[in-house]
Amino acid sequence: KNYPQKEYVIKGNGINLIDFPFFNRDFKNLNFCYTGRLVHSKGIDKLLQAHALIKDKYPQKKIGLIICGMYDSNDKDRISNATLQRLRDSKEIFFYEDLEHSKVVNALENSSVFVLPSTREGISKAALEAASTGMPIIAANTDGTKDVVKHNINGLIYEHTNENGLLSSLERMVNLNEKELGDFSKASRELVESQFSIEIITKKYLEIIL
Numbered sequence: 001k002n003y004p005q006k007e008y009v010i011k012g013n014g015i016n017l018i019d020f021p022f023f024n025r026d027f028k029n030l031n032f033c034y035t036g037r038l039v040h041s042k043g044i045d046k047l048l049q050a051h052a053l054i055k056d057k058y059p060q061k062k063i064g065l066i067i068c069g070m071y072d073s074n075d076k077d078r079i080s081n082a083t084l085q086r087l088r089d090s091k092e093i094f095f096y097e098d099l100e101h102s103k104v105v106n107a108l109e110n111s112s113v114f115v116l117p118s119t120r121e122g123i124s125k126a127a128l129e130a131a132s133t134g135m136p137i138i139a140a141n142t143d144g145t146k147d148v149v150k151h152n153i154n155g156l157i158y159e160h161t162n163e164n165g166l167l168s169s170l171e172r173m174v175n176l177n178e179k180e181l182g183d184f185s186k187a188s189r190e191l192v193e194s195q196f197s198i199e200i201i202t203k204k205y206l207e208i209i210l
Contacts (some may be wrong), residue, residue, distance in 0.1 A: 014196060014197060014198030014199070014200065014201030015125070015128050015129055015192050015197060016198050019102075020105055020108070021105075023108075023133050023134055024134070025134065025182075026178065027112055027178045027181040028178065029064070030112045031094075031112045032051060032065050032066070032111070032170065033067070033115065034066075034067050034069070034115050034116070035067075035069070035104055035107065035129075036068075036070070036118075036124075037071075037075070038071045038083075038084065038087075039075055039077040039078055040078075041119055041120050042117065043166070044083060045083055046166055047065075047115055047117050047166065048086065050117075050167040050170050051065045051092075052092070054167065054170045054174060055092065061174060063174060065092070065094070066093075066111050068107050069096070069098075070097075071097060094107075105129075108129065109133065111130070112136075113155075113181075114130035115137075115138045115166075115170070116138070116140065117138075117140055117166050118139075119160045121140070121142040122142075122144040123144040123147050123148060124148055127139065127148045127149070131148065131154065131189065132188075132189060132192040134188055134189045135185065135188055136155045136173065136181060136184035137155035137156075137188060138155055138156050138158070138166070138173065139156075139158075140159070140160035140165070141157050145157055148191075153184070155184060156169045156172060156173070
């Protein structure tokens with residue numbers, strides 16, 4: 001007997017809401033954050049440049065940058081040695097190299113806004129983990145971005161073809177008040193709870209299998 005074929009779309013592998021709990025943030029000082037591989041296509045150089053520019057433009061504000069990055073010298077897309085050395089030497093950036101995944105949540109707790117400047121991205125697990133802790137998200141407009149970021153609800157989406165898109169998004173976050181950032185924060189957590197928790201994703205897998 002031939003059964004009709006069905007197509008199923010399951011978005012992501014699910015986020016453990018206990019491992020990545022919601023943190024109340026006051027947003028008085030902003031720490032932008034990126035976690036992931038240290039490769040060109042993730043837009044690391046653009047993020048470093050945009051952060052430097054925004055710090056220069058708003059010297060009266062405390063605007064930090066936290067990067068938790070995994071560097072693979074065999075990856076053809078790896079960042080340049082100069083960029084890697086800049087990260088290691090910088091006194092303006094909190095750089096955690098090859099941090100264990102279980103400890104990433106500690107960095108997220110001390111961060112305010114997650115930034116994903118990648119030019120190629122599916123549904124980013126790193127962004128979902130950040131959202132689970134209540135971080136607003138800034139992301140370039142790629143295939144998976146709109147599943148993770150609802151523009152003007154839990155973050156900002158910009159066109160990666162726009163040279164000033166990332167800088168403009170950082171600046172907009174810097175100029176939002178604490179209530180507006182708090183609303184983004186709650187919306188991020190609610191998005192993960194309602195669509196991307198490990199319980200919800202596991203249930204979808206079981207519905208297909210059983």
